[in-house]
Amino acid sequence: MKYRISEYLIKNLDYNIFSLEANMPESYLMNNYINKNIDSPQDVLRGMYFWLWQTQETLHFVEWLKLHNKNMNNKVLFDGFDMQYYFGALKQIRDIYEANNYELNDINNLTKILKENNRGQKKYTGKIQGVINDLLDKVSQNAVKIDDAEIKKRYLQNITIIRQNIQVGSSLTRDKFMAENIDWIKQNYTPSKVIISAHNFHVSKENSSSMGFHINKKYQSDYVNFGFAFFEGNYTASVNKKIGTFTSQTAPQGSLEYNLNSLNIPYFVLDLKAIKADKNELGKWILKKIQFRKTGSGTENNEFRKTNIADSFDYLIFINKSSHSNLLREY
Known part of the structure; x- marks a missing residue:
């Protein structure tokens, strides 16, 4: 559904950037395939780390983008906005050094200290961050030698990705940085109309720690978001370190999805902005906190938590029965 909406926005409303919740440097490489037929799209998707993008649905969308860019003047940029890994940024910087x-000396020292102190999702110590940032300052000085404007701005942004990565220790800092990266894309590719693809709770406007909150604070009415909900079905997820197809928890009585399913409409779009503005008695229940599915790439025994839907999203897409994505390979 997200890809169908994206195709519509690109084809009919001239949106020219598609960016998803995946590491920025690795995602950007997809443009080599879309625009130059260089590299394999499957290899690029694997290089983006997250298995949830390695699906037939994503590949189909990439192929659609390639055909669109070949035949249309409105070229679309493919990008990511995450920074959970520094590997791609470091490699792309080193490639420029070697080319x-x-x-x-500086890039070798940087590589060594990043590898020796790699802490996954935990923050580096303040002392180590200081050493890394000093090395990045030296690395950034080479930008003045780069003539190509696109290569130069990506070189500097890769340095930013590494600076962000060594600070990420919670969803709060990650979401703040994702919002900053989306803003960087918006500012560096003008005029731009950007499609952002991410989990419900990243794009949400309500939670002050979410990416969507930060974007909405800056762009206000220019930021329009869609939430997704479903009543029952199955989905691809990672459970107990196993990736596969799992049956979802059917929405319990009293939840948002349960109430929407009672309308007996297979799928529809709910205009939450209109409901808030209308203040109709029938719609008051949706303006309060209500149980709402939180499932993402993983799941828990209780898939629901209380959420203020109307403050989180402008529109909600409801699907009564979900079907799983189709992985490109078995895990």
Whole structure:
């Protein structure tokens, strides 16, 4: 459904950037395939780390983008906005060093200290962050030698990705950085109309720690978001370190999805902005906190939590029965 909406926005409303919840440097490589027929799209998707993008649905959308860019003047940029891994940013910086015969001492030292202190999702110590940032300052000085404007801005943004990565220790800092990266895309590719694809609770406007809150604070009415909900069905997820197809928890009585399913309409779009503005007695229940599915790439025994839907989203897409995505390979 997200890809169908994206195709419509690109084809009919001239949206020219598609960015998803995946590492920025690795995602950007998809443009080599879309625009130059270089690299394999499956390899690029694998290089984006997250298995949930390695699906037939994503591949189909990439192929659609390639055909669109070939035949239309409105070219679309493919990008990511996450920073959970520094590997792609570091490799792309090193590639520029080696292609231009820059002295390798600083990049070698940077590579060594990042590998020796890699803490996954935990923050590096303040002392180590200081050392890494000093090295990144030196690395950034080489930007003045880069003539190509696109290569130069990506070189500097990769440095930013590494600076962000060493600070990420919670969803709060991650969401703030994702919002900053989306803003960077918006500012560096003008005029731009950006499609952002991410989990419900990342795009939400209500939670002050969410990416969507930060974007909405800056762009206000220019930021329009859609939430997704379903009553029952199945989905692809990671449960107990196993990736596969799982049956969802049927929405319990009293939940938002249960109430919407009682309308007996297979799927529809709910205009939450209109409901808030209308203040109709029948719609008051949806303006309060209500149980709402929180499932993402993983799941828990209780898939629901209380959420203020009307303050979180402008529109809600409801599907009564979900079907799983189709992985490109078995895990």
